Amino acid sequence: MTDLVELIVRRTRRLPRPGGGAGETEVVVRQFDAVLMSAGFKLSREAMEHLAGRDEGTVVDFAVRVLAAVRREVGDHVRHNTYFKDFPGGVPDTLEFWTRCLAEALLDPVVAERGITGGDGLNLLDLPSYGRYLHTYEEMLAAHDELIPSAGDRVTLLHLGGTLEEEASRLYLALAGSTVPLGEDDADALRVLASHCADGPQPEQIPVREHRAHINQVRLASGKDLLVDTVTDVLRLASVLSGGSADLEPATRLRSPSRRARRALLAALDGVVAASPAKLGDVNAHREQWKRLGERLHPHEYPCWPHAARVFAVARGEERAPSLAARVQSAMDARDVLRATRILTTAPGLLFRSLDWLVRSAASEEEAHAILEAVENTVEQVSGRVLLSLREHLDNRSASRGGHRIFITRKSRAWKGPDNRAPLDMSLALRVCEILDAEVTRRLPEVDHLVIDREIWSVALPLSGKSSPSGFGVLPRGSYSPVEGNLLRFFIYWRQREKTTDLDLSALLLNDDYTYASQLSWTHLTEVGGEHSGDITSAENGASEFIDLTLGKLQQRVIIPQVHVYSGEGFDELAESFFGFMVRDARQAGAPFEPATVRMKSDLRGHGRVALPLVFLRGQDGRWRAKWLHLFLRGGVNFNRVETTGMTTAHLVGTIVDREYLRVRHLTDLWSAKAAKVTFLGDDNDAPSAPVTFVGRERPEDLPEGSEIFDLTRLSDLIPS
Template structure:
């Protein structure tokens, strides 16, 4: 399992030399060739170690590693689309044949599929770039999880699962994993749960829990709730030692009443589970619970700020906010709009900017860089475990451009000063392609994928003639079967609708695009594919292609045993198998609590994939399909393709200005930031720990 995680996260393995070498040249060569069939190659250090293995050791290595790669790519599944000779078969079939096959399949509630002989397919003609599997170490493996706990941003479900495994399986390394500082409170709650569930020393936790909200998050985490506190939690019945721990931690915090009032109802529910009155020694906690239950007045900082702003007492609000610089940063735009002398707001913020988290400063900097640009919509990604996005009209009045520039300079100067405190970087090569990759501020609701990419990032499309997307799922609890649909909608440069390919329209002769057939039941697993001819879509004015997945049968994706989607670049779509693992560019597990997911958008003018992984609320008039959700898809598409967020190029450039020397020659660089060398956009654990 350790190597399975290491392989997925870093393309690395931990291997040790054997004491009784029995060279297996032929078997090693065969194994290497089989790995290449999945798009991977073995590094020389790994092959050197394999030369020391016995036959049994080599077999064990091969079977476990090959299975892990197949599972990662989705190649461990059997793909049987409705039309086994896709895509050529669908393009050549008559409309009547496609129609009657669909009618019979639907009438049988998914039990009857058309019977076709599968023709012998030509061998794969596509040229593929192999990914190198490198030799790693236990120290390097553990560093991943130390980095995750050191992160200033939220972690994905995949991150949390991996951490849970490491804490449970490697308890002897736990103290090596836990960092001296855990800046994000959500990660403190996650650490607390791991310590409690694995019966580790509670003293490992005490130094990180400093506020009542920290204690609330820990209780939520132990109850498997949303530690972002965006949603309410049904608290579990805590064991007696867990109740004592939570109350002791609460008693040990400073002022707790104000923080508890912020989440008053949740604390009252939690109190019903903790029974604080049974523990008379926790006097401060008991008094706070009593005040909440009896509705006694507890003044709050946010209430005082809101009152000052409501009464137009802007300078009073600034004096209050200066005590909490992070809140000052978040309200900076509002203060600049309200104050008659915006420059005085900038001057006040300058006095406390060095105390603001660098992640917040980066976002404030980006906001004011683009503050007055003519943007039709504003986009928000709310906290929570579901990948939602809110889009509203942009009605913000303009702020003087000189004031905006001053805010940007102030944030930049504060960031550079903060980064100067870190170790020097030496000569650094910085790849301009990193401008297409978004800084990972939140991965909380990101689905597990081969390459973890931040929403809104733009990935180059490999040189190929077509894109093939694939969908695989298994039935959930619906007795009539589970019907999940893969769709692609084509739009022009102005987001005018051109065409769609889905279960309602299996092919488009004009755009040379087709669907492999709609399967409506998957007790043993089912798959659908869509092929798009890139140049044909371009030739007829297509620019954007939105790929989405719809649950027609009504189950949420997280209710299914399995559901994933991905895409391949194919030069010769009728050669090779329909599913060729070595051509897979990325694969994404669909696990959100929703029934529509917009997974990615192609921009054929820029020749890029825009990674979206967004859940869309279901509000169709008749059916959950692409036709009934056009308005939402266009709105989301416009927002995601015009998204303005801090990018990795700007982040690394600030670090270089603070503690490095920009180097134009990659060969002379001590450190490389690029898409495929050195520190890449996929090294999220390093970025969130060392550069945010």
């Protein structure tokens, strides 16, 4: 069962107020705070004062649950061992290391008896001392000095929230009402909270259809009416009931629902079609899934719902119901842009998603004027996420990308292809951008005092939560974040589920023009400015690998960390897998993994065999910063390594780095026009005495009571509905 305290702490950085009796536990709370600080977290002053007034048993139990949450956030819930016990010291030259492994094998009497070669010759990975830990975790820790604290170590404040029920309801309403699709972790949280909050307040709107499916699952179980207004809403619910995805990708193997669930699904379908027969056109997009669902719902047994039966007749081809997309395609095939535009005005969201296509196809001023007029007349009916996505798209269409474009799926699979699209009429595109900005500004609320942390400006707007994995310090794809410190350390951890699995951590170093310069990997353990911790080839009980890079010694300007599946289970099959990076200064010692130095940790969950979490770039000023990728490449079934994927990675990343992403600054610049007063965090301003609206990476501690906070945990809430 999911612990709600852990869920709320990890998702919001707020502490639900524990119950219990009164007491005086200041000493216990300070001990709790000290342990939190070792993991890079700290209690806010208000949280410390509240906990100090609770009884000791309550505080201790609460502390255990909070510590479990924050340690899992940064990857400190597992033991991180290294192949080379003294890493980053004691890492040998690669050839020296292989020679030593071979010599040890020759001296092993068991190996000498059976031989060290097979039918295919010598396999270095099969040598007895290779790929498995030769010392315990405790022995590795004993070889390292204590971490020397640094002013640059990360400290993340945990603020005091409301009661557990209040925080659960608050988070549920935020997730259910999100204007952007949730990632896998947040979707799981929504399912848990929807069940817990089934009898409490419900969101006024559920803008994202996938979220509605999860809530409908709970409503169905509790006998409440379903929230559906399209036939696809019903199919999404059927997919979720079968253990599949609410976005219907990939298609789920549908199960036969209970008799009560069948009746509810058919009744919902009947009501949708009876109210709007035109919605039968949506069936064509998932025709095969509808056929499978019909075999499990048995609509012929329920003549009381004749409109529901029509859905399955369309799926079987017995009734014709052309979709809106098919009608648009027919008009475009006939080169009738005016007719296509008229059809699309009945579906404003699809109109805006098709705008590039329409503008490219416009062959006269009349057609261009009709498109612009359709945009102006329907812009108020389009979601804020679609408006901002189109704005970002138009920014990139106006720039040259060397004749290439990037394709990224909702599952974060990426590839590059030629850009054969005709150029846009940029005067028309500019006018559309003005309309989009004006509409987004109109939807932003008026505020008395807007406080902005400039550090949030480089963060990309989260136009889809699906593009960001769960974890700590994870930013949306395309975001920039500064890298302060001299030592950059990557780490991965994985634990196999059934099959022996070998993941490999590598770092590809590129020149200014994205050509190959060097690398660090299990085949190249040392390089100027860097060391690899050694290759682990099995992870039954979990395994870790590290790479150190001393940034001041590097001549290259591009660093691409990669995680390869060399053999075994994929990222989406492993029991657990994650990537992260730490930053330290030159004088800090400590164990290879120190949670207080972790800047980012993200789960590795994807359908490719090569993961590209982010890229590090050195600017003209010599400073390093990270740009977030969250991408997966197909790779091979086995034996993926940097030598075989490096060129593909370099070409892909070079194009992605040049892509422009719409950032938080775009939104705060628009919002400033709706604020009576705007100030910036860190400037020499008087402390506000009345509630403010704050936009920044982390919530400051001393904002007035009643302030509205938009930090990284609420970034998607910035997107207007």
